[in-house]
Amino acid sequence: MNSFEVTGGKKLSGTIIPQGAKNEALQILSAVLLTPETVTIRNIPDILDVNLLIELLADMGVSVQRPDRHTAIFKADNVNIDYLHSPEFRNKSGRLRGSVMFAGPLLSRFKKAFIPKPGGDKIGRRRLDTHIIGFEKLGATFNYHPEDGYFHLDASNLRGTYMLLDEPSVTGTANIIMAAVLAKGTTTIYNAACEPYLQQLCKMLNRMGADISGIGSNLLTINGVDYLGGTEHGILPDMIEVGSFIGLAAMTQSNIRIQGAGIEHLGVIPDKFRQLGIQLHYEGDDIVIPEQELYEIQTFLDGSVLTIYDHPWPGFTPDLLSIVLVVATQARGSVLVHQKMFESRLFFVDKLIDMGAQIILCDPHRAAVIGLAREQRLRGITMSSPDIRAGVSLLIAALSAEGKSTIQNIEQIDRGYQYIDQRLNSLGAEIKRL
Numbered sequence: 001m002n003s004f005e006v007t008g009g010k011k012l013s014g015t016i017i018p019q020g021a022k023n024e025a026l027q028i029l030s031a032v033l034l035t036p037e038t039v040t041i042r043n044i045p046d047i048l049d050v051n052l053l054i055e056l057l058a059d060m061g062v063s064v065q066r067p068d069r070h071t072a073i074f075k076a077d078n079v080n081i082d083y084l085h086s087p088e089f090r091n092k093s094g095r096l097r098g099s100v101m102f103a104g105p106l107l108s109r110f111k112k113a114f115i116p117k118p119g120g121d122k123i124g125r126r127r128l129d130t131h132i133i134g135f136e137k138l139g140a141t142f143n144y145h146p147e148d149g150y151f152h153l154d155a156s157n158l159r160g161t162y163m164l165l166d167e168p169s170v171t172g173t174a175n176i177i178m179a180a181v182l183a184k185g186t187t188t189i190y191n192a193a194c195e196p197y198l199q200q201l202c203k204m205l206n207r208m209g210a211d212i213s214g215i216g217s218n219l220l221t222i223n224g225v226d227y228l229g230g231t232e233h234g235i236l237p238d239m240i241e242v243g244s245f246i247g248l249a250a251m252t253q254s255n256i257r258i259q260g261a262g263i264e265h266l267g268v269i270p271d272k273f274r275q276l277g278i279q280l281h282y283e284g285d286d287i288v289i290p291e292q293e294l295y296e297i298q299t300f301l302d303g304s305v306l307t308i309y310d311h312p313w314p315g316f317t318p319d320l321l322s323i324v325l326v327v328a329t330q331a332r333g334s335v336l337v338h339q340k341m342f343e344s345r346l347f348f349v350d351k352l353i354d355m356g357a358q359i360i361l362c363d364p365h366r367a368a369v370i371g372l373a374r375e376q377r378l379r380g381i382t383m384s385s386p387d388i389r390a391g392v393s394l395l396i397a398a399l400s401a402e403g404k405s406t407i408q409n410i411e412q413i414d415r416g417y418q419y420i421d422q423r424l425n426s427l428g429a430e431i432k433r434l
């Protein structure tokens with residue numbers, strides 16, 4: 001288990017370029033299974049989860065060329081589906097969430113799929129109902145085999161239909177779209193997730209020959225086609241990294257330029273950080289966060305305490321709430337952070353409290369943060385990273401704290417943030433990988 005030793009209290013400055021988006025990459029990589037032709041993907045983040053998904057594709061017989069660390073050329077013309085039934089697949093796919101999205105393309109192209117219990121962050125219950133019920137509506141049958149922990153899916157005859165999703169699941173919507181593109185007839189998905197990464201997936205599929213309309217809305221219409229061909233695709237900047245860097249800059253009183261932030265795809269993210277009192281402005285597609293002595297949390301218009309909560313797109317992503325929470329600890333003012341989607345994502349506040357933050361964990365979903373207005377600095381401590389976003393939040397806390405901190409279990413951070421220690425050190429941070 002690797003650790004970071006962080007010497008806090010240093011102001012950072014300079015330019016940082018966001019990596020390609022992890023959660024887009026996981027969808028796009030799954031889609032290469034839909035065609036026997038060549039698919040070239042650019043701006044791939046060099047992170048654990050994504051590298052593992054690429055390894056799984058190669059293990060299944062997909063040919064993979066890597067001209068460089070951020071580009072890959074795939075050809076899925078000789079896929080060995082039986083590999084999905086092997087203990088190696090179960091073991092590797094259980095280490096990330098993205099592998100669940102192999103099911104949609106495999107069902108549509110090969111008529112069967114196996115889904116082991118997927119991995120990913122342990123942040124509360126993460127059910128697969130939306131995925132499986134969507135597949136069933138398209139005509140697939142499924143059996144859960146308790147002895148091997150697999151869902152076995154069969155779909156000799158997928159047919160388009162109307163479906164109203166129980167919830168706008170991100171990976172569920174991606175899976176159903178990928179199952180429907182090669183089905184017979186028209187599929188209509190209402191209450192679809194519609195975040196930019198799903199829009200990117202739909203656009204890529206249309207370039208491959210699919211017929212999807214309603215992209216960007218929660219009502220998608222998919223006219224099934226017989227065949228999909230090859231394409232090229234560039235992954236967007238990672239909006240969660242962009243949000244993390246905005247928070248990091250404010251918390252460490254740093255002057256940071258986020259170059260090529262993909263501003264048009266960020267939705268309400270910049271405004272949520274502005275509500276915390278953080279100044280930021282745009283120069284072209286760059287976000288510039290100036291050094292700020294103090295930032296003051298706004299209230300609602302009637303003067304009541306601000307609440308920041310997650311909501312499916314175009315609402316605020318749950319993946320940035322941990323960062324909002326840590327940044328609020330040094331603001332002037334108070335905020336209620338309400339994590340509606342996941343039950344176990346706020347428990348890391350214990351570590352921030354140990355560092356001296358004033359936070360009341362009201363229940364598993366809500367934490368009230370009373371900002372210290374920099375009158376008291378956080379203290380460095382030893383802590384362990386429970387999940388990817390809590391991990392980065394603890395890193396931000398440690399970078400702003402007085403003294404040294406040790407963050408254990410940094411594999412969680414490496415799952416989603418590319419060379420984070422080197423990139424932040426080049427801005428003046430002091431992070432040692434132990």
Ligand SMILES: CC(=O)N[C@H]1[C@@H](OP(=O)(O)OP(=O)(O)OC[C@H]2O[C@@H](n3ccc(=O)[nH]c3=O)[C@H](O)[C@@H]2O)O[C@H](CO)[C@@H](O)[C@@H]1O
Binds near residue numbers: 023126167319
């Ligand atoms: C690999 C990947 O892309 N992972 C992302 C994906 O996970 P993932 O696709 O697994 O998440 P889902 O969208 O399915 O749902 C996340 C959680 O929110 C709950 N839920 C969802 C919608 C809703 O209206 N109400 C509700 O309570 C679900 O029951 C579930 O517990 O989307 C999540 C929600 O943006 C992100 O946190 C994950 O980073």
Ligand SMILES: C=C(OP(=O)(O)O)C(=O)O
Binds near residue numbers: 319
């Ligand atoms: C929860 C996340 O990832 P995953 O769905 O891959 O566990 C995340 O990216 O914050």
